[in-house]
Amino acid sequence: MHEALLTLGFGLVAAAILSLSALAFTLEYSVTNVANLSHGEILTVGAYCAYLVQQHGGGVILSGLAAAAGGGVLALAVHNGVVDRFVRKGIGGLPTFIATLGVSLVIQNVLVIIFGASNLGYAVPQGAPRTVGPFLWTDTEIQIMVSAVVITALLYVIIQHTRFGKSLRAVSQNRSLARVSGINANRVAALTWLLAGLIGGYAGFILAESVGTFSPYSGFSFFLITLTAAVAGGLGKAVGTLVGGIIVGIALEFFGGYLSASYNLAFAFAILSLVILVRPRGLFVGGRRSVFE
Amino acid sequence: MIDYLVSVLTEGSIFAIMALGLNIIWGWSGDFDLAFYGYVALGAYMTLVLTIGPATSPTTYILGLTLPFPLAVAIAVVCSMLLALVVGAIALRHLRGIYFSIVTLGAVYVLYVFAGQFVPLFNGYNGLSGLFDPMGDVLGLDFSAYPFFYLGLCVAVLCVVLVLVTRLSGSRFGLALRSLREDERAAAAFGRNIYAMKLKAYVIGAGIGGLGGALFAGYLSAFNPSAWSPVETIVLYAAILVGGRGSNRGVILGVAVMVMGLQEATRYLPEIANQPSFAPAFRLILTGIVLVLFIRFRPQGLLPEHRMRDKDPADTGGTSVATGSAVAGATLDTGAA
Numbered sequence: 001m002h003e004a005l006l007t008l009g010f011g012l013v014a015a016a017i018l019s020l021s022a023l024a025f026t027l028e029y030s031v032t033n034v035a036n037l038s039h040g041e042i043l044t045v046g047a048y049c050a051y052l053v054q055q056h057g058g059g060v061i062l063s064g065l066a067a068a069a070g071g072g073v074l075a076l077a078v079h080n081g082v083v084d085r086f087v088r089k090g091i092g093g094l095p096t097f098i099a100t101l102g103v104s105l106v107i108q109n110v111l112v113i114i115f116g117a118s119n120l121g122y123a124v125p126q127g128a129p130r131t132v133g134p135f136l137w138t139d140t141e142i143q144i145m146v147s148a149v150v151i152t153a154l155l156y157v158i159i160q161h162t163r164f165g166k167s168l169r170a171v172s173q174n175r176s177l178a179r180v181s182g183i184n185a186n187r188v189a190a191l192t193w194l195l196a197g198l199i200g201g202y203a204g205f206i207l208a209e210s211v212g213t214f215s216p217y218s219g220f221s222f223f224l225i226t227l228t229a230a231v232a233g234g235l236g237k238a239v240g241t242l243v244g245g246i247i248v249g250i251a252l253e254f255f256g257g258y259l260s261a262s263y264n265l266a267f268a269f270a271i272l273s274l275v276i277l278v279r280p281r282g283l284f285v286g287g288r289r290s291v292f293e
Numbered sequence: 294m295i296d297y298l299v300s301v302l303t304e305g306s307i308f309a310i311m312a313l314g315l316n317i318i319w320g321w322s323g324d325f326d327l328a329f330y331g332y333v334a335l336g337a338y339m340t341l342v343l344t345i346g347p348a349t350s351p352t353t354y355i356l357g358l359t360l361p362f363p364l365a366v367a368i369a370v371v372c373s374m375l376l377a378l379v380v381g382a383i384a385l386r387h388l389r390g391i392y393f394s395i396v397t398l399g400a401v402y403v404l405y406v407f408a409g410q411f412v413p414l415f416n417g418y419n420g421l422s423g424l425f426d427p428m429g430d431v432l433g434l435d436f437s438a439y440p441f442f443y444l445g446l447c448v449a450v451l452c453v454v455l456v457l458v459t460r461l462s463g464s465r466f467g468l469a470l471r472s473l474r475e476d477e478r479a480a481a482a483f484g485r486n487i488y489a490m491k492l493k494a495y496v497i498g499a500g501i502g503g504l505g506g507a508l509f510a511g512y513l514s515a516f517n518p519s520a521w522s523p524v525e526t527i528v529l530y531a532a533i534l535v536g537g538r539g540s541n542r543g544v545i546l547g548v549a550v551m552v553m554g555l556q557e558a559t560r561y562l563p564e565i566a567n568q569p570s571f572a573p574a575f576r577l578i579l580t581g582i583v584l585v586l587f588i589r590f591r592p593q594g595l596l597p598e599h600r601m602r603d604k605d606p607a608d609t610g611g612t613s614v615a616t617g618s619a620v621a622g623a624t625l626d627t628g629a630a
Contacts, residue, residue, distance in 0.1 A: 035391045035395075082585060085589065086588075086589065089589070091588065091589070091592075093390065093391060094325060094390050094391060094394075095588050095592065096588075097325075097391050097394065098325060098530065098584070098588060099584065099585045099588045099589070101527055101584075102527070102531075102580075102581040102582070102583075102584035102585040102588075103581065103585060104581075105524065105527060105577050105578070105580060105581035105584075106577075106578050106581035106582060106585075108577075109574035109575070109577040109578045109581070110574075110578060112570055112574040113570075113571060113574050113575065113578075116570070117570050117574075220524075224398070224399070224402060227395060231395065262406070262410040263406060263407075263410065265402055265403075265406050266402070266403040266406045266407065269399030269400070269402055269403055270403075272395070272396070272399055273383070273396050273399055273400075276388065276392055276395065276396055277383065277386075277387070277388075277396075280387070280388070280392060
């Protein structure tokens with residue numbers, strides 16, 4: 001029982017990171033209807049920005065802000081430079097999806113050229129693990145979870161209680177209808193991607209902190225798990241995605257703890273395939289409609 | 294110099310075989326399959342374990358037979374097709390568009406993780422090696438003559454594959470596949486069994502991919518997880534897109550430009566100290582940029598697919614065709630709604 005609670009504790013850390021990443025991904029999807037395959041690179045770039053700041057003597061808070069800024073700039077660039085042009089040109093979801101895979105390839109290899117392909121790590125110490133109730137967490141892990149909760153709460157307020165959030169919801173439900181109602185849909189979409197990039201970049205930083213190392217490819221492999229959480233929760237649905245992220249994060253930690261961590265990715269995809277095949281619109285979305293439309 | 298030319302051409306024909314296989318799945322059937330390189334890899338792995346003999350400690354892998362190369366290739370192709378049958382049967386049943394791509398991406402990552410982590414299968418991350426000059430000793434070829442023979446073999450296989458896919462392309466099956474790529478509902482309304490046809494195309498494509506992988510294994514003489522990654526498929530997609538999606542000639546051209554041409558163009562890049570991966574990374578950056586630009590500005594590619602036209606002389610004006618199809622379209626739309 002004690003061991004199970006410990007695993008649950010680690011699972012909560014993983015869930016915090018995963019939820020942020022999945023929320024960012026689902027925000028991107030909700031306003032443009034494009035599954036952004038270069039989402040993982042937003043995380044990676046965030047991790048590298050934080051690394052640069054630490055190289056120049058910045059602390060944890062400054063690193064986190066730099067990571068968010070880096071992710072935000074990249075997401076905005078991908079949106080304005082590629083995705084928005086494709087969407088406005090009327091190029092469908094699938095070709096744009098393929099194009100974002102090309103973007104992902106470009107960013108990964110630019111990072112390889114700048115930083116090299118090998119693993120890097122932060123110099124900031126994790127802190128000794130301490131007992132919190134039945135759990136065992138380091139200071140860094142506690143910071144990760146607290147910040148994730150704060151960011152999620154902020155995001156909720158932004159989406160539910162601001163003018164921008166209202167237009168975001170409108171655009172995500174029906175972009176054309178939002179436009180004829182006087183909403184500048186392109187601007188809302190760009191701002192949403194910026195917001196998603198801020199969250200994604202920060203998620204990349206806390207991911208690298210929690211894993212200990214990162215490389216130009218680590219964002220993409222984490223993206224595969226992000227995809228599992230987002231699809232399980234329902235693509236484009238913020239609350240569902242949050243729950244999906246928590247469930248998948250904890251499930252993976254239990255799988256890794258009791259069976260084998262090497263096969264985590266395979267296990268995540270087993271969940272993903274099952275969800276897509278049985279409930280393609282997500283676990284928490286009522287009514288069974290086919291994706292085939 | 295001549296050795297270099299031979300190796301570039303050999304590699305080019307192997308990639309052309311793979312791309313022709315993928316073209317059946319994406320070009321004709323219209324499914325953006327991200328698992329494709331998994332079938333290539335399985336073809337390569339199977340060829341190796343069927344030819345290099347039993348494992349000696351500390352390496353471990355399954356089978357370890359010493360079959361003749363052609364037989365091993367044939368079995369490897371069958372294995373790729375069987376795997377594609379399983380993945381396709383699951384993924385093609387209900388899923389289209391990005392959902393299909395996501396599931397196939399998952400499938401190839403599962404294969405990649407198992408090939409890398411599960412050591413008893415294909416010796417884990419160290420991979421397999423030891424297939425030197427397949428069929429060289431039987432034919433009595435020496436070290437210097439062998440590359441020419443293997444180039445000839447690959448080109449010959451490429452020609453056979455090209456004849457095969459060209460025939461398939463003009464056959465009723467090939468035409469029907471394109472019809473369901475354009476409009477699945479309409480094709481279903483004309484009595485096509487969409488699932489069966491897509492699955493058949495998927496398995497044939499994967500078989501050709503496995504064949505390419507088997508030849509690749511013979512060329513490299515070794516295969517391991519650092520020699521391939523699931524993202525490798527994107528290079529094949531770039532080649533197909535640049536050449537002309539759906540067109541066999543276009544695919545060959547695309548491989549010549551994107552695989553051989555890009556390799557050549559970046560060969561003379563200066564070596565940067567501490568950066569051994571500069572040239573490959575630069576190549577992938579170019580591949581990504583070309584991919585994005587082609588999707589945006591020339592999605593039909595350099596040599597576009599030949600479109601069928603109605604040859605009835607009465608239809609030259611176009612109006613009668615339009616009326617006819619408008620009626621059919623209207624009926625279909627009401628049926629769908």
